[in-house]
Amino acid sequence: MPRYTPTADELAALEAFWPWLGSARQPQRGVSAGEVRLGVVLDALANPAARMQVVAGVQSVFDQANAAGGVHGRRLRLIGMNRAWSEEAFALVASAPLPSTQQALRKLRLPSIASLDFQLRDADPGGWQWPLLPSLxxxxxxxxxxxxxxxxxxxxxxxxxxxxxxxxxxxxxxxxxxxxxxxxxxxxxxxxxxxxxxxxxxxxxxxxxxxxxxxxxxxxxxxxxxxxxxxxxSVPLAVADQAEQQGQSLWFVLGQASARTLVEALARSGPSVVPESLLVQMRTLTGFAPLPGAPLAYSRSSAHGWRPEIYSPASPSSRSSDQRPRKELP
Missing domain, CATH: 3.40.50 (Rossmann fold)
Known part of the structure; x- marks a missing residue:
């Protein structure tokens, strides 16, 4: 049988493909038999109270998922911001990293799922950052x-x-x-x-x-x-409604929405999850609603979870019309 010697480019492509295979015996950063470690980086969010609310919202969802047995038998553990960029985190959730550090995501194979930063331009559907909020x-x-x-x-x-x-x-x-x-x-x-x-x-x-x-x-x-x-x-009105109903801040509810999005993507990725397979599943979340009345728009062509909405209480013909006094408007 003839032997085939791959070229250097073919070897590099093969090496890049191995992580996609994923198996229980192949270790992944931040993933063990019993838990998945997930990080939060909120360097671009200046308000300390908002940071605390986001983390609390994420933790509340993780606690609920863990009480139900975790995701594919693994508990979800939230690790501190100062450790998220290390080898300990499988992915980021509800994060707002500085623009200067966003470039490191691909190099580290570190997905940023349902991030809470405001992107100036549309995010790349083939990239590693999937914002929850629409771009400017x-x-x-x-x-x-x-x-x-x-x-x-x-x-x-x-x-x-x-x-x-x-x-x-x-x-x-x-x-x-x-x-x-x-x-x-x-x-x-x-x-x-x-x-x-x-x-x-x-x-x-x-x-x-x-x-x-x-x-x-x-x-x-x-x-x-x-x-x-x-x-x-920049945030669906239904999300502000959810915050009012829960008696929570908007940032707490945004943390919940981001965490539920990640939990759903992890569940769809299967037990042998790798960063690349998590990104693939993000494209399948079209229509999934992490909060009532706020379905996601992620797809193969869009890396943003929510689309912008028009708010005008004075115009019944606008896309979103509301006559009620509002405690918090996103």
Whole structure:
């Protein structure tokens, strides 16, 4: 029988393929016969109270899973942030690492599942970071799409100085001719910059009828007469509802959602789990709801768990309409 000698590239490809096989006899970082060790890195989350709430939310889900026998007979153990980058963690959960450290995920074969950081651009579906929250780019695109449904008699403008939306007609400093025609604006900038523009338009006698902003730029709706104010939410409204019902903070509930997403992906990966198989299962979570009314949008083409939502209590035609007073708006 003829013998075949693989090339150096073929040997490298074969070596990279071995981890995918996974077996009970093949050790994996952070995985033993009785437990899976999972890390939380929250360096990009500045608020200490928010960090504590995220960790508490994750731990509550792990406690529930462990009480039911764990995942494939393994208990889930949450390890400290200072140890998560070591050889002890199988994956990260509910994390918000600094951008400078995100690049290390692939090198370490360390999946970051349902992370809680805000990505500027859309995450790579072939990458190692799977954010739970939509990117700033996704939110900006939704704001521009919402502007397309503005009243027909409205003059439309997009204020997008950083070009987050990628729209061809976005302006860094939109000029508006003096006219009696009302103005509808998608403003993708800090509230202080938007308010400066509105002050200038008001002085010129220009009336703003509709204003669409990102909730990360202006967390509360404006209650001005004749203004239809809409916010693009980075977290589904159902998640804020869940926090109110539980009497918990939004960060606690986000930690729970992230942990439930990871538990589901681990369960689907089978007992011989490896980091790569966990990433494959993330693509199958389309429609899985870690919280009531908040199904995930993960797929082969999207590495973000939730899509942005439009919130406008004044407009019954918007994608999300609500007349109730709200304790917490995401």
């Amino acid at each position: 780019q996704q939110q900006a695109r939704m704001a521009v799409e919402q502007l397309e449904s503005a009243p027909p008699n409205c003059m439309r403008r997009t204020f997008d100085p950083k070009h987050w939306s990628g729209a061809a007609n976005s302006d860094t400093a939109p000029t508006v001719p003096t006219t009696e025609q009302p103005l509808c604006v998608a403003a993708l900038a800090p509230a202080t910059d938007v308010d400066a523009l509105r002050t200038r338009w008001r002085a010129d006698g220009i009336k703003v009828r509709q204003l669409i902003e990102l909730s990360g730029m202006r967390p509360k709706l404006l209650t001005e007469p004749y203004l239809e104010h809409q916010l693009v939410l």
